[in-house]
Amino acid sequence: MTLSTRIFARRPDFGAIIGVALLFVVFSLIDFSGWWSGRTLGNILQFTAILGCIAIGQAIVIMVKEIDLSVGSVYGLTGIAYITLEADLGIPGAMLAAMTIAGSIGFLQAMAVIKGKIPSMIVTLGGLFAARGLIYVWTGGSVRTMPADSRAHWLNQLFGGELFGIDAAILWLALLIVLLSLVVWRTKFGNRLLATGGDENTALSQGIRTDRVKTVAFVLCSLLAGFAAILTLADDPRTHVTLGDLMELEAIAAAVIGGCLLTGGRGSLLGAVLGAFIITSVRYQMISLGAPASWYITFVGLVVIAALIFNQFLARWATKQA
């Protein structure tokens, strides 16, 4: 094996890349015309973009060896805020307010984790319930939507429209992958983020303010979850109290399938997005092939476990080749 293949095989997202390739082969064999129709792939990519956006944030938090269980509720709350506040604040004001809400939740949770020294799993579990509760209180359980002329606003179209026949969400996700991957792998902050997750005591001993690094990670994660909600509702402005239910688990599953280790310091943002693609496409194809929709959650669970075993197997294989 050549050097470049070996380095490639050691990428944390190598398993997810193979997984996506396998899915394309399998789905092409089972259901060629269905899979390759523009509508199917288009829809899958649209969902992938939304889940992928949340999964990128989750991956960043996992890389600093924390976890954020609140992203599903933050996604829901930000979406509801965007739609509800639009009536009073207009599109730009509502978008800003909704993102501020998302960012503040991330900041509060980071403070509880850092200053309160409470494990992030507990803090964000609290965040999950608290934000979901706020949704119920705020909406009274009703479904809300946005008037058509607001939908046509240029700013709303920037996130929910199309460009060259491609959904805006997909383009935004592509931009985010490139931008945030550069930040994580090529900047000072990224180096410190990876160090904080890999070995916090070492990071501290080298003078890194790990509390600040973690705060940025949590805020970024909540902002990305909020941004995913804007992408969703700008395209299809219907909200319900269950908006974003279980999305936190899908996002964690996507990040893990994509090669993020819960032990911190290792992972891949592209991998998290590929993980989101795997989850989304399996769900979509199962439904379109006639499997009962309720099976989907069981299936996601199996995919996560299979992916982890597969990733470990690949990692061992790659080191053996070295």
Add this chain to the structure above:
Amino acid sequence: MSVAAIKKSPLIEVRNLNLHFGAFHALKNVSVSFEAGQLIGLVGDNGAGKTTLIKVLSGIHKPNSGEVYFDGEKVREFHPKLAIKFGIETLQQSVGLCDNLSIARNFYLGREPIKRWFGIPFLDFKKMREASTKVIRTFGLRDNVSADDLVEMLSGGERQSIKIGRAVEFKNRVVIMDEPTNHLSVREREHVNELAQQMRDQGLLVIYITHDIHQVHKLADRIVIMENGEKVTDVAKHEMTADELEEVIRCGGRVVEKASEVAPS
């Protein structure tokens, strides 16, 4: 080294330092001062307070009372970042390198060099690789080790070499070595000790923490012995032999132990 340089205010001075961890009194009224260009052997049994003392100096622990002066200036806030800024590099037993990062990334951790592309600051990988490759070669790591390899692939001695190389490279004023030769082979141990002396000869203050009085007596200019959170002995090397110092450690521990056993009855 000129006499004038030795006479000026000590590089590090600690006065009446006290530190409690809950009910445990880890540092008891410790006062000590260290000058540049010296190699200090800080010796004592487990739990004597050596590591706690250097953790105060490197900004990890904040003392409950007492003062710390760097170069005559009082330290007001304790954080590793400020200690590093003053030029204190601490080589700890199990801390200092991230396994998940490459040697080059570890080498510059916390003071990464920057190269601007269209005004955006990116890591200067070229500089990071060059400096760490130089250390890999001069410190005699295996030939097939490259700056891009992850630290998890290195042996204990190689890790220690990288840490020392980093301390030398950044022209620090103080290098604190906490049990630097643990888990090292004989050859690696000699190499690390040579480096400690070289740094001293370059005018750095080197604080060398160990259990092994015989080993450090050969290297050090001055020996400080701690016991149960107190400084018990502080002598220049020529004042006492290694055997006499070993006796102090042995008896110091025993006397205090007996006293505390007798007291309750």
